[in-house]
Every structure is written in structure tokens, then in C-alpha cells.
Amino acid sequence: MSKSFNDSVTEEIKSRCNIVDVIGQVVALKRMGSNFKGVCPFHNEKTPSFVVSEAKQIFTCFGCGATGDVFEFVKKYYNLDFPGTVEKLAREYGVEYVNNYKEDGRKELYYQINKEAATYYLKAFCQKSNPGLTYMLKRGIQPVTLKKFGIGYADGEWDSLYRYFLSKTLM
Structure with missing residues (x-):
């Protein structure tokens, strides 16, 4: 048994x-x-x-x-x-x-959502002028290094990422 x-x-x-x-x-x-x-x-x-x-x-x-x-x-x-x-x-x-653990098949979906969010924050960091990028450049850290490590920037709005995902689903 x-x-x-x-x-x-x-x-x-x-x-x-x-x-x-x-x-x-x-x-x-x-x-x-x-x-x-x-x-x-x-x-x-x-x-x-x-x-x-x-x-x-x-x-x-x-x-x-x-x-x-x-x-x-x-x-x-x-x-x-x-x-x-x-x-x-x-x-x-x-x-x-x-092991009775059964994967629900959503793991890949969660990885895709996480990857998309990381890409969104990376673009917000590198493509727009913001305090985070200004600070990093003053410290001598080049954009290529920031991209390599996936550094991102979240603006002051609480729902920016949410609105971004909403716009993607409406397309």
C-alpha cells in the first residue's frame, strides 16, 4: 500500500x-x-x-x-x-x-504574465525619462547593464500595469 x-x-x-x-x-x-x-x-x-x-x-x-x-x-x-x-x-x-500534487496547467500562463510585466517595467525604465534612470546614470550605470539585470521602473500611479494589461486584452 x-x-x-x-x-x-x-x-x-x-x-x-x-x-x-x-x-x-x-x-x-x-x-x-x-x-x-x-x-x-x-x-x-x-x-x-x-x-x-x-x-x-x-x-x-x-x-x-x-x-x-x-x-x-x-x-x-x-x-x-x-x-x-x-x-x-x-x-x-x-x-x-x-506525490499527489497535480499542476493546474497555469504555470506557463503565470510565467508569461510575469515576463510581460517585467518587460513593461523595463521599457518604462529605459524609454522614458524618470527619476530612477536619472539616478542610475548619475551613478555611472549604463543602460545596457540595467537591461542585462532586468531593472525596471514603476511610476507613481497605482494602476499603470493594470491599465497596460487592459489595453493589451482590448486589442
């Missing part, structure tokens, strides 16, 4: 995996008393400030402040969302897991 995300999959994963083993796959850990210590994978450091507690099944970095359980470590280290983290750990530790 397969478990869904809403069942006790996370508890099953926690019972099967040891945080020291999971983190130890990517961070060299040395026993220091009852804990393990290593160099933090989330920031540059020379002196180890990353501590893993096997008893508590948590990690803490006293340098950058990163902390959490095995799920938080995997999520942060591998740059995953929570369902992706659960899926990865379930696969590695033999926990049957079915």
Missing part, C-alpha cells in the same frame, strides 16, 4: 534515516563529544561552525544561522521544494511515496 504526502511519510522517513548519515554524505563530519562538527556547506568558512546533533536529529550553523532537521538540510542543500525533498528522501530510504 502506497502512502500519500498527507499520511505519515515524513515520520516514516525520519524513523529510517539518521541526519548524521544524510549530512555526512556531503559534509565531512568529525565527532566532537555527543555531536558532530564540520564546515558549513551554506557559507564560506575556514573554522568549522556547523554542528549536527544525532540525539536531537538537527543541525545548526553558528556562523550563518542555518538550522533545522533532515528535511530542512536536504531542501536547502539540494535547492528543492518540500515535496521534492520528501520524494528524494523517500526514494533513498525505501519509503513508498506517491
Whole structure:
């Protein structure tokens, strides 16, 4: 019988995996008393400030402040969302897991809307005289750099983007 995300999959994963083993796959850990210590994978450091507690099944970095359980470590280290983290750990530790998340098909639409809004603000920044562009030019930042980083400008009107999208739908 397969478990869904809403069942006790996370508890099953926690019972099967040891945080020291999971983190130890990517961070060299040395026993220091009852804990393990290593160099933090989330920031540059020379002196180890990353501590893993096997008893508590948590990690803490006293340098950058990163902390959490095995799920938080995997999520942060591998740059995953929570369902992706659960899926990865379930696969590695033999926990049957079915991700019931269904995409509604609007993701591409949202990306297009976001891209169109970014283009609108970029054009407002680079094609019209405005305080933002004046300031950037005074600082010596060239328009080509602003375009490369997608810097935009929102005027003082609260509904400019809304009106822009309305005009596009009426065409």
C-alpha cells in the first residue's frame, strides 16, 4: 500500500534515516563529544561552525544561522521544494511515496504574465525619462547593464500595469 504526502511519510522517513548519515554524505563530519562538527556547506568558512546533533536529529550553523532537521538540510542543500525533498528522501530510504500534487496547467500562463510585466517595467525604465534612470546614470550605470539585470521602473500611479494589461486584452 502506497502512502500519500498527507499520511505519515515524513515520520516514516525520519524513523529510517539518521541526519548524521544524510549530512555526512556531503559534509565531512568529525565527532566532537555527543555531536558532530564540520564546515558549513551554506557559507564560506575556514573554522568549522556547523554542528549536527544525532540525539536531537538537527543541525545548526553558528556562523550563518542555518538550522533545522533532515528535511530542512536536504531542501536547502539540494535547492528543492518540500515535496521534492520528501520524494528524494523517500526514494533513498525505501519509503513508498506517491506525490499527489497535480499542476493546474497555469504555470506557463503565470510565467508569461510575469515576463510581460517585467518587460513593461523595463521599457518604462529605459524609454522614458524618470527619476530612477536619472539616478542610475548619475551613478555611472549604463543602460545596457540595467537591461542585462532586468531593472525596471514603476511610476507613481497605482494602476499603470493594470491599465497596460487592459489595453493589451482590448486589442
